[in-house]
Amino acid sequence: MFKGLSLDQAPPISVVLRFFFSAAIFGMALSVLTILYPIHILTLADPFSLAALHLLFLGVISMSMIGSLFQMQSVLGGHPIPSPLGNSFIIHVLLSIGIVTLAGAFITQLAPLFVLSATLLGSAIVYTVFLILPLLFKSSLHNTLRGMRIALISFFITAILGIVMANAYAQGNFSEHHITIRSIHYSFALIGWIGALIIAVSFQVVEMFYVTSPYSDWCKRNVFRLIPAALALKALWLFLNLPYIWIFDLLLGGLLMGFFATTLRRLRERKRRVSDVSIMFWYSGMFLLFVSLIAYGSYLWFEHEAILTIALIAYALFALSIILGMMGKIVPFLVWFHLSSAGYLDTPIMSHIIPVKQIKALFLLFILTSLSAGIAVYYPPILRITGIFSFFMFAFLGYNLISALKLYRYTLTHSQRFEQL
Amino acid sequence: MILDFMRNDHRMCDHLYAEAENMLLIKESEKALTLFEKFSITTLHHFDMEEKELFITFEKRTGMMGGPTQMMRYEHQQLRSLIESMRLALRENRTDDFFGIGESFMIMLQQHNMKEEQMLYPMIDRALGSDARLMVQTLQEMVP
Incomplete structure (x- = not known):
């Protein structure tokens, strides 16, 4: 049964705005941390740096992306998210408290905070994925949908690996695979979750809102085959400690560079010439x-x-x-x-x-x-x-x-x- | 078949709208109005093709009377009203209002188009099967 966005099915405005407000608040918290501890934040793997990193990628970026998904899902994904008020409340509360406790855990290094944050964030992300992903398998498949599926699956993998690492921090006992797990965690978060979702949405938004020529079908079809393949193989190579791992980074970098070049070209050749701040952001x-x-x-x-x-x-x-x-x-x-x-x-x-x-x-x-x-x-x-x-x-x-x-x-x-x- | 034909028609409407907007940007109000009228005729014709032929045939084939096609009709009504507001703003030289209403219109139109292209047209293509080609001919013969 078709349940695309009708006027009655758009989520209440509070559903989307609560995520956006929280992103602004977490952004301010991140800024305060940056003002107080600038040197620590620029030191990779420093506790303050890790706290800042998670405030940025979870508190600001993922928070905004989940909020946007509540709005976009019915349009791009074909089926609105059911009970948006209740579901957004659960996800938002779990995510918000989870982010605060994770940042606190990195700063204080208190074991119970790592356990609590892993539980809350893991629940929030798994709940989000299990809520939205099945809806994406109900609709007829198109490239944006494929990208959204990959993004959500990557988000799930990122969360699972995050839980494993939080457990290691809580116990103060890091396995020999810790650095491998961290690399995979970052790759799936940055490329699989954030990158794939932005690319998937761009395929629709850039062409339709700015009236540009369409992205090539070959690109649209294959980018969402190559990204998961490269990520999965990179993870395998990392675990097996195999050589030439840079090949997968090169492939992912090449795909993103292709996305940059084709998007830039479309924006420059767009038919709508209205001066718009959103274009400047793009x-x-x-x-x-x-x-x-x-x-x-x-x-x-x-x-x-x-x-x-x-x-x-x-x-x-x-x-x-x-x-x-x-x-x-x-x-x-x-x-x-x-x-x-x-x-x-x-x-x-x-x-x-x-x-x-x-x-x-x-x-x-x-x-x-x-x-x-x-x-x-x-x-x-x-x-x-x-x-x-x-x-x-x-x-x-x-x-x-x-x-x-x-x-x-x-x-x-x-x-x-x-x-x- | 239906998807390709209707998607191309969507793009043509978009291009006409962008041209009208671009003319207004360079203060060519008369040309903007002419292009806007062209855009309006093409877009309203597109809605007519759907409401008078495509949706009715689809509803008869599938028995889905109150579902997706009804939602699309409802959205057409909202879009028609916005086109009328833009026309009025353009005729009264309220340029800022035209662009302001146009922004809402464009987002709403594109969301509407996305739903049709990603869900409804593929459903119609499946429902019509080999008759889709005949339907495209019928739509092409409709006069704006």
């Missing part, structure tokens, strides 16, 4: 992806730790750029959509819900954060300034969300509906 995202890939390629060659840090920071900022750009569209659209669907006469148009100048200010703060983060890798004290910029960026994101919500509530209480006339 451009900056693509540039950061390029920087990340070049830096990672250089790291494989030179094995210089600072270059690996640049690769990681640029990759996180690439994902964040796309997320912020999409949020700038999703939130005003949801407010407009819910109000106009309910028949409110004074429903504001999208550009009045979050004014363009506010989204431009957010973009400026994002650029300042990115530039200062790049400089900070070679001059660590600058990271404090990065923290200040990013704090204002996330605070401003929160402000944008609150002002959209206030306008939504104001219209609900002050505007007449068609049926009241």
Whole structure:
């Protein structure tokens, strides 16, 4: 039975916004940590660095991506997520407390916190995957759906490996496979979960929203075959300690470079020329992806730790750029959509819900954060300034969300509906 | 068969809309209005093709009367209303309003198109089987 998005089946606005608000709050927490402990954060595998890394990838990026999935699933996945209020509440609570306890566990090194965070985060992620993944197998298969499946399966694998590592931290006993497990955990999180989901969504969003030529069918079909194959083989090679493992990194890097080149071309040749801040976020995202890939390629060659840090920071900022750009569209659209669907006469148009100048200010703060983060890798004290910029960026994101919500509530209480006339 | 034909028609509507928008960007209001009318005619014709032929045939074949096609009809109504609001804004030279409404329209239209292309059209293709080619001919013969 078809259950695509109808006006009645769009999730309540609070479902999506709670994840976005939390992303802004975790972003501010990450910024405070960055301001207080800049040198620790730039030291790979330092407890503060690990806390910051998980605040960023789980608290900001995954939190936003799960929130977006509640909105996009019915459109891209074909079937809406059932009981969105209840399910989003469970996932959001487990995830939020899990992230706080995990960051706390890294900082304090307290064993019970590692166990608690693994339980909460594991539950949140497994619950999310088991909730959404079966819905993706009910619809007729298309490339975006294939990408979403791979993303969710990768998220599941990332969580399982995370639980194994948290257990090792709790016991203070690291097996001989710890570094292998960590590498696989990162690969599935960064490429399988974050990368595959962004690529899958891009295949739809870039072409349709900016009116571009379509991505080639060959690319769309094969990228979601090659990514899981390369990730699985890389994991196998790591476990068996086989040589030439860089081949899989090269393949994954090549795929992402192909995605960068084809997306950039489409954005430059887009038919809709309207100046739009979301386009600027897409451009900056693509540039950061390029920087990340070049830096990672250089790291494989030179094995210089600072270059690996640049690769990681640029990759996180690439994902964040796309997320912020999409949020700038999703939130005003949801407010407009819910109000106009309910028949409110004074429903504001999208550009009045979050004014363009506010989204431009957010973009400026994002650029300042990115530039200062790049400089900070070679001059660590600058990271404090990065923290200040990013704090204002996330605070401003929160402000944008609150002002959209206030306008939504104001219209609900002050505007007449068609049926009241 | 149906998927390819209707998807191409979606893209044509998108391109016409983008051209109208681009003309307005360079302050060519008259040309923008002409292109917008062209876009409006093409898009409304697309909705007509679906509502007067495609959906009815699909409903008769499958017996699914209140399901996906009903949802699409409902969304067509919302999109028609937005096209009318944009036309009014364009005629009254309220450019900012045109772009503002256009943003909501574009997201809604593309979500609508995604659902049709990813779910409904493949379902219709399966339901019509070898008759899909005949249906495309019928749709091509419909006059805007």
